[in-house]
Amino acid sequence: MSPSPPRLPLRLLSRVLRNDPAGRAILGDLQEDFVGLISSRGPGAARRWYWRQAISLAVGRLIQGMLSAIGRRPMNDSPSLGSLLQDVVYAARAVRRAPGFALFAALIIGLGVGATTSVFSVLRPLLLAPLPFERPQELVWIANEGDAGNNSLSAVTSRSGNLRDFRTEARSFEGLTGYNAFFDQDAYTLTGVGEPERLAGVGVAHDFLDVLGVDLVLGRSFTEVEGAWGGPGAVILTHGFWWRRFAGDPQVMGRTLELNGEPRTVVGVLPPTFDFSSIFAPGVPADFLVPFPVSDETDQRGNTMVMVGRLRSGTTPESAQQELDAVVTALQEAEPDRWGLAARVTPLQEHVAGPFRGALLLLAGAAATVLLIVSVNVSGLMLARSPRRSREVAVRKAMGASRSRLLRQLLLESFGVSLLGGALGATLAWAMTGAVSRTAAARIPMMDQVGVDAGALLFGIGVAVITGLVVGLVPALHVTDGDEAGVLRASGRGSTSGRGVTRLREVLVIGEVALACGLLVVGGLLLRSFNAVLDVDLGFQADHAVAWQLNPSRAFESNAEVATFFGTLADRVAQVSGVQEVGLIDALPLGRSRSWGFSIPGRPESEDDGLGLYPHLVSPGYLAAMGIRLEAGRNLDRSDTRESAPVVMINEAGARRLFPGQEALGRFIQLWDERQWEIVGIVHDVHHLSPETDPGIQVYFPLTQMGDHQTLDLVVRSTRPSDEMATAVSAALAEIDPAMPTREHWTVLSTVDRAVAARRFTLGILSGFGLAALLLAALGIYGVLAQSVAERTPEIGIRMALGASAGDVVGNVIGRTLLLTAVGVALGTGLAFWGGRLVRSLLFGVEATDPLTLLVMAALLFAVALVAATVPALRAARTQGARALRVG
């Protein structure tokens, strides 16, 4: 049996072609080519092709059918320029006669086009556009295995020895390279050129740029010699840094920069298109690249590197994965003691966009829904006008206007309105994408490259224009040949528009309510999740705390010297007036993280196999400075020195996990260095990775006993305003180390804000869409009711003359509204359940089927519907029998 085409487009086509005598032969033609394409270009391409064919054939047939229903093909009579101009003038006059309608329709269209365009503009660079590298589809990201739930960098990074061995053993790759993922801990201070400045440098394997295929603006990429341990110091500047610090001076090539006191020669400048941080580490600045040796020395540092590979042509990520699995097994057999050997291959693009895919697709869905509602609403508006227009069309036709001429005028009119809407939409999109790239660039990759996407804008305007055109034709279709008199007779009595049109409008309103309901419920779920995240007890007090990243200018001989230096520093800062508490830690919460393997002495290793702990290296003052509660035992203090017995504090969750139902105080844990660390304190749980992630096992080591850190964060708690505080503390720091950059500081509160920024971003946009949908639905309901009340004025008048009370009439209108809304909400509930399931990964602390959210949103919709119905209802109630009949 030959493969069959995708079911949905096939059904669409069968339906469209059902009256065509050659329909089945056409289906056969398509299927034949489809089968051919599967073997030549693969099933995916074939399916896409089939979809395109089906849609274009269906649209073509639809237009053809519509035109032949009108009786003539407008293409066949060639209008003179003069008559076209006349039509334009006529259309403009029609718009001017009902400016409210035109403006209203344009506004609605603008809203929809603007929203859709913005979202797709944001989506494109991240999900659809290729990465800015040569043949990006060949690039893969190779992570260490990483147990599920452990999101720390240590879980995805690999030892540099893995890279060295994969390079020699694996055949699937044209090139294998990597960078040091912990680069933000290697702070650099640039000295010798003006004021000392703290800079961020990324350590990369020497062939990093070659494998990615980046062409430098100036100079060359690193050489193998420069990439070796102890090789000559070299540096490649980012384009931004080159301009900021050296004003784009080409003479910088070959100059020597003093970084952390070591000379490094500038060998190249990166192109502006290659923004390392925006792709690999959004929100973390990078000023230059330095070589990161792939050697035994770096291998000993443990998991540090993220690997990137370029697949040989014809190799798939799957086959590369298979080969690496085999390589890993072989290496492990040869060296049974080796740890950290694992590799997971994913396409680079997938890796970069992965975490944001859900949120962005959700927004895209929401935007598409809004555009749909817009189309429905514009259709509703046009339909509401159609009886009046039919009358006009009938008069003009009776007076001898040709059908094609009338058609052209109506088309021009709705085209004009749509264009106006498109212009409004473009403006809106421009403003919105600007705002997005400013606010979201911090945490979402490649957001700095967002601009209004022309394709998306055209698509949005296209949808609006087509909707306008299709619905704009209704009045013209309404007047069939020879029935002008009938239409005029009917409208002369002021009677209702055709039953079909009314029914259609009501169906449109139900559709709008359903779509709005779906959007609102999903928005509500996200809002509840957001609140739940904000309500999470982070475990520390974020307010009144200011932080610095410290990077001493001098090199230290020993860990003892480091400890003394930072001890003195903390003491000096504590003396600054207004400072309440001073603490030091290797990395503050909601920032960087790493994990270490460990064991419990006296317990078989298998029991806690694969568990990692999140280590924090802290000074005695840290808990107080961050406002973290000590739950039991004692805090670390000055008596914990290099010479005294090793001690740690552990968090509550960790204590429960490791010693369920037992006392954790007094127990020991053991690390790779064979030292046994006694647990002396139990600390309140801190959400270190993110508010949404479980705290995991967190262990606090005294800085004096565990020296494994490159830089330290200083946190100061004070009642004085943070700016004032920062100046005073910076001055005190400068006393201890004048060459240490101290100007950059941040509040702990801002870190918390950043941690929820992506969520706030999604929520903000979705709420906007939800409100827009609600507004549009309300307008839709109002439009339908107002129109139907206006049409039924004579009927209502007669009823009231026959004794119906104003209350009856109002009840009648309200009843209709409630019925329409109820049906819409019922359908919308189904939509919402489906939507909620799609966004489950974004939900936190709330179920996708949360009944409260559903109830609140349904109530909101009913309330809005009632408000929308009030004006028409009151108008109906004021109807006076005699007048109504006169008007009729």
Next chain:
Amino acid sequence: MPRLGEFELLVLLSILRQGERPYANRVRTDLEENARRRVTRGALYRTLDRLAEKGFLEWELEPSEIPERGGHPMRRLLVTAGGMTAVRDARDVLTTFFEGVGEATPDEA
């Protein structure tokens, strides 16, 4: 008698030169490969319908055994006598005009 558009003429010629009553896919392939133009399905089917309306073309459905067609029949295309006349007329017009071109025939220019 209705006149022939350029694309209509090409379609008729393609049917004629293939003999054996070809079906739409063959005509499309022929036009794409030999007339050096992109032919969308919609345009081709519309043109076939139009030619049939004008009485230049006839077709009949024939059950097909080709497995790729998934049991769908083939539409065998046949140029009618009227179609032949229209094609001949078009050729005569073209010939007359090319003869008038004389030495400036594009080939020799």
